[in-house]
Amino acid sequence: MLPADYSVEMVGITKEFGGVHALREVSFRVRPGEIHALVGENGAGKSTLMKILSGAYQKDEGVVRIEGKEVEISNPHSGRQLGIAIIYQEFALVPDLTVAENIYLDHLSSRGGIINKGRLYRQSEELIGGLGFDINPRKMVWQLSVAYQQVVEITKALSEEARILILDEPTAVLAPKEVKSLFEILRRLKEQGVSIVYISHRLEEVFEIADSVTVLKDGQVTGEGKTEQMKPDDVIRMMIGRKLTTMFPERELRIGEEILRVEGLNRGKEVRDVSFSVRAGEVLGIAGLVGSGRTETVRAIFAADKRDSGRIELCGKELQLKSPRESVRSGIGFVPEDRKGQGVILSMSVRENVTMPRLRSVMGWFGFIKKTKEQRITEELIKRLRIKARSTESAVTDLSGGNQQKVALAKWFGTDSSLIILDEPTRGVDVGAKVEIYNLINELAARGLGIIFISSETIEVIGICDRVVVMRQGAISDILDKEQLSEENIMRAAIGRSRSSAVDIRTSG
Numbered sequence: 001m002l003p004a005d006y007s008v009e010m011v012g013i014t015k016e017f018g019g020v021h022a023l024r025e026v027s028f029r030v031r032p033g034e035i036h037a038l039v040g041e042n043g044a045g046k047s048t049l050m051k052i053l054s055g056a057y058q059k060d061e062g063v064v065r066i067e068g069k070e071v072e073i074s075n076p077h078s079g080r081q082l083g084i085a086i087i088y089q090e091f092a093l094v095p096d097l098t099v100a101e102n103i104y105l106d107h108l109s110s111r112g113g114i115i116n117k118g119r120l121y122r123q124s125e126e127l128i129g130g131l132g133f134d135i136n137p138r139k140m141v142w143q144l145s146v147a148y149q150q151v152v153e154i155t156k157a158l159s160e161e162a163r164i165l166i167l168d169e170p171t172a173v174l175a176p177k178e179v180k181s182l183f184e185i186l187r188r189l190k191e192q193g194v195s196i197v198y199i200s201h202r203l204e205e206v207f208e209i210a211d212s213v214t215v216l217k218d219g220q221v222t223g224e225g226k227t228e229q230m231k232p233d234d235v236i237r238m239m240i241g242r243k244l245t246t247m248f249p250e251r252e253l254r255i256g257e258e259i260l261r262v263e264g265l266n267r268g269k270e271v272r273d274v275s276f277s278v279r280a281g282e283v284l285g286i287a288g289l290v291g292s293g294r295t296e297t298v299r300a301i302f303a304a305d306k307r308d309s310g311r312i313e314l315c316g317k318e319l320q321l322k323s324p325r326e327s328v329r330s331g332i333g334f335v336p337e338d339r340k341g342q343g344v345i346l347s348m349s350v351r352e353n354v355t356m357p358r359l360r361s362v363m364g365w366f367g368f369i370k371k372t373k374e375q376r377i378t379e380e381l382i383k384r385l386r387i388k389a390r391s392t393e394s395a396v397t398d399l400s401g402g403n404q405q406k407v408a409l410a411k412w413f414g415t416d417s418s419l420i421i422l423d424e425p426t427r428g429v430d431v432g433a434k435v436e437i438y439n440l441i442n443e444l445a446a447r448g449l450g451i452i453f454i455s456s457e458t459i460e461v462i463g464i465c466d467r468v469v470v471m472r473q474g475a476i477s478d479i480l481d482k483e484q485l486s487e488e489n490i491m492r493a494a495i496g497r498s499r500s501s502a503v504d505i506r507t508s509g
């Protein structure tokens with residue numbers, strides 16, 4: 001028998017969620033030994049299609065063939081037996097188990113009985129080492145940075161000797177050096193004939209690593225082809241149905257009084273003697289490698305973590321904040337990096353999430369909340385940020401990953417904060433919505449708010465920030481003015497001139 005042309009063939013796939021078509025007659029094919037990118041706006045249906053392939057969701061209609069044979073993948077277990085492994089967009093590890101236990105979790109649970117722990121750790125160590133990483137398999141997963149957790153996810157998928165590997169936004173939490181090693185791993189797997197489906201919002205990556213690409217829009221395929229025959233602009237047009245003219249909208253600069261002043265901020269080894277200020281109308285970037293202390297710095301300002309020492313002033317008044325709640329009350333808004341853990345409450349509706357921090361302004365005269373007013377505000381934000389949700393009352397947990405991120409952001413627009421801290425606000429967000437987020441940031445700045453913007457995407461930092469603090473190993477290594485902003489200057493400050501080799505990613509930041 002001849003080998004099949006396609007390792008994966010999905011034909012006419014349709015999937016509805018309570019009347020909403022997530023997928024409509026989608027056809028998707030991947031050849032053996034091919035890296036195939038799957039792209040599209042937030043909510044286009046990428047994760048849903050891949051969850052159907054892995055057995056996590058059931059299709060309503062359509063046919064799936066693996067290596068030419070029609071199959072019914074009725075649960076993740078049968079997906080795994082067919083050689084399909086998936087790395088989810090949202091982490092799926094068990095935090096209270098060790099690295100090794102997580103890697104072999106599925107083997108353990110299906111075999112039961114006694115296991116040889118020594119062998120478990122040895123094998124895990126070999127697997128991780130083989131991928132070029134150094135993680136102690138005895139560590140608990142909760143002790144690892146998000147980047148290392150991702151490495152464990154990948155190791156886990158590979159331990160299953162998958163023939164079809166699906167990665168749903170694998171690089172969102174990785175540092176550039178780690179992205180490079182991931183790509184090396186993927187190229188090696190490809191040589192071994194493994195088919196890889198690669199979901200990403202970073203088109204540069206898609207064009208670097210993928211052989212082919214399929215574009216989804218509103219649950220339908222709007223284009224497919226070989227990456228060498230396509231241009232990023234073509235793909236963007238297929239994704240959003242129009243051309244993107246400006247990525248970074250212009251803003252009239254009107255810098256006012258000082259909003260925030262941080263002096264000698266310290267917290268453990270992660271934040272060392274950090275001093276800077278933000279002024280009204282200013283977008284201040286914080287750049288640096290993952291682990292450089294960016295997140296820890298803003299968490300200490302927001303009182304999400306206790307600081308060891310340091311002085312913080314907001315609008316000229318010294319703050320003695322003891323909790324995030326107090327910070328919000330004094331006028332600081334915060335969109336955390338980990339949206340699932342801290343950014344949104346998944347079980348609540350879009351409206352409840354969005355209106356939470358502004359309860360004061362939607363309270364009626366008699367203290368009760370005006371639901372219609374809330375709904376109106378929420379509807380407007382849904383429209384502006386193009387949040388794909390059926391209604392203001394949809395539960396956030398049912399939204400796609402990128403749309404959850406937009407809800408975490410929407411919370412702070414329209415509040416009466418004077419400072420807003422955004423930690424990687426565009427992670428996992430599609431290109432069209434990114435521009436919309438930049439517009440909103442500009443609007444807030446024009447209204448006279450101070451903005452702190454953390455991002456690992458240097459281009460984005462250069463595109464929207466007025467001034468950039470670059471951190472390295474917990475301390476400020478440089479502060480760059482608008483005219484000094486370039487990728488080279490930021491990178492140089494981030495890694496330190498003398499440093500050429502390993503990048504430290506032990507803690508997230």
Ligand SMILES: Nc1ncnc2c1ncn2[C@@H]1O[C@H](COP(=O)(O)OP(=O)(O)OP(=O)(O)O)[C@@H](O)[C@H]1O
Nearest residue numbers: 017022042043044045046047048398399400401402
């Ligand atoms: N369990 C669910 N219940 C209800 N609706 C769902 C569910 N899962 C997905 N959806 C809806 O299906 C559509 C497609 O979502 P999906 O997660 O596949 O998008 P995506 O392309 O992966 O987006 P992103 O880039 O944001 O991750 C969205 O409108 C989403 O709200």
Ligand SMILES: [Mg+2]
Nearest residue numbers: 047089400401
């Ligand atoms: Mg998704």
